[in-house]
Amino acid sequence: MITHPKGNIIIDGGTAMECATDPIGHWGEIITNVYWPVMKEEEGCVNVLKNMHIDPESIKYVIQSHLHLDHTGATGRFPNAVHIVQRKEYEYAYTADWFAAPGYIKKDFDRPGLKWHFLNGEADDFYDVYGDGTIKIISTPGHSPGHCSFLITLPNSGSILLAVDAAYTMDHWDQKALPGFLASAVDSVRSVEKLRFIAQQQNALVVTGHDPSAWPTFKKGPELFYD
Known part of the structure; x- marks a missing residue:
């Protein structure tokens, strides 16, 4: 939320x-x-x-x-x-x-x-929900045909990149493996490349979708949250 x-x-x-x-x-x-x-x-x-x-x-x-x-x-x-x-x-x-x-x-x-x-795909890439840069929706097909990831920019915590299932795990993020399920291997690889560039550009915290090793390292509500 x-x-x-x-x-x-x-x-x-x-x-x-x-x-x-x-x-x-x-x-x-x-x-x-x-x-x-x-x-x-x-x-x-x-x-x-x-x-x-x-x-x-x-x-x-x-x-x-x-x-x-x-x-x-x-x-x-x-x-x-x-x-x-x-x-x-x-x-x-x-x-x-x-x-x-x-x-x-x-x-x-x-x-x-x-x-x-x-x-509508690339035509709406980096869709800015509120027009203030807080929440941007990024087109990242591959895991599914219309998959999206999210760049969240917060006042104190900075940029957080929610890869969701565009990158299942850090092994997938680090280009060591493909995700467990995908609609297109080519699109999956290219979407990760796109997100890696964005993460570097924004100095963003990266949250992959299904990495049990990375999950304990994040703040999780309702007790803890990013602001």
Whole structure:
């Protein structure tokens, strides 16, 4: 979550809270035979915010890096939110190839009444959400066709680059390995090269998406946060 004077923002929101009580019912047997979600109900996105005394109605935007099942926990949960996603990612989520289709849980994002704002690839690269440089959305396809990463610039903590799944681990970031899942190896490699340049340029703290070794080194809310 990012707090901002113009309205609070959620990026992705993790896994849907239904997976805490009924993983097979929500995700289905195909994907739960490969990935099993481990979470408690209080770890669902909305419940975490309520425990932090943050009103769900204060969320102005839900920004999606992509629409895979472990990143759509905030979609449709916040009544005033506009959902921002790459158009290519949204369209692919409904028409995914056989190897990728189980990773998209349509009941998460195919909800009546959702308000969407679509970005269009390179034409909207470095999309500045509030126009003040705080939150920029970077096009980083490869892991999925419309994947995005985020450059967050804070007053005291400086620049933080959320690679999300454009770089799974530091081995991927350091060009020693490809991620565990991808739509395009070529796009994945080029997106990491792009992010490495940005990180160097901005002297940014880099947060990869799924690195268990790096994760303990970061500040994590609600007790600790970057400002």
